[in-house]
Amino acid sequence: MKTFFLFIDDEQQGPFNLEELKTKKITRTTKVWYEGLExxxxxxxxxxxxxxxxxxxPPIKTFKTPPPIKKPLQEIEVEEEDKILGVRKKTFFISVGIFVLLLSLTFxxxxxxxxxxxxxxxxxxxxxxxxxxIQNEEIAKQKEIIAEKERLEQERIERERExxxxxxxxxxxxxxNIAREELRKANKKLVNVTEFKFLRTANERESQIALAQEDISICQNNIxxxxxxxxxxxxxxGN
Incomplete structure (x- = not known):
């Protein structure tokens, strides 16, 4: 329910509901405020x-109404002739002028x-x-910056790869170079073990030759x- 505040004799009073206000002696100029008013x-x-x-x-005063004055017939006819649509010509034209003016102002x-x-x-x-x-320009600038960063990053990656x-x-x-040197040594060793040596059995010779050939094969595969x-x-x- 809406409540009201009053400002009477430099003093704020309230809040009051509508029924309570009826008991207050407020006038038309009494200052009133309720929530929502500025x-x-x-x-x-x-x-x-x-x-x-x-x-x-106000109370009706007792008085006698004077009888209406009868106008001459000629005056009645003149008044009827001076009217347009039941309105006097002067009033009619003034009304039309005001209407046209208002219409013009409205237009x-x-x-x-x-x-x-x-x-x-x-x-x-x-x-x-x-x-x-402005937004598109900012977006374009951001894209250029990103593209430049990506380009620089790609160049950095390429440099690192290279x-x-x-x-x-x-x-x-x-x-x-090392593998070729090892191959040269292995070939030399093979030549050495294939030569005849005293106090070496045939099995030892074959074993030494097999080891030398295995070293050569390893070196060749590595190369x-x-x-x-x-x-x-x-x-x-190599070209």
Missing amino acids: DWKNAEEIEELKSLFVSVP KMMQSFKKDKIEKGNKETEIYNEQLK KARQKRINEIDNEL EELEKEMRRLNPKW
Whole structure:
């Protein structure tokens, strides 16, 4: 239920409901406030309180109404001739003029309102387009920055790969030199063990030859693997 506050004799009173207000001697100019109002208002301005100020008509005085004065017939005919649609010509034309004026003002107000609305819409569209343009420019800048970062990162990765590739090529080159040297030694050892030696049985000779041949095979396989990897890393190698 809505409650009201009163401001009487520089003092705030309340809250009161509508029934309680009926017992208060408030006037039309009494300041009243309730939740939802921005400021105090006169009591007569509040719809719910208008019933508290119903005007009471004054008592009827006893008097004799004078009989109507009869106008001459000629005056009645003149009055009837000066009327249009039951209204005097002067009043009729004034009313028509006021109506035309109001209609013209209404039309101008509508045109002005429509123009303002169109201008407001155009302004909002311009602002939106400008904001959209700025947003698109920011997005484009961000994309450029990201693309540049990706390019630099890709270049870094390529440099790292190339560095690792070159390092491995150098390692393979060294390993090939070592493997070839090991193969040379294994071949030399094979030649040595195949020669005739005193105090060595045939079985010992065959065993030593088999070991030497196995070392040669291991060295050859190692060299083949290294050369295969080298060609994969450096296709121009050996050409």
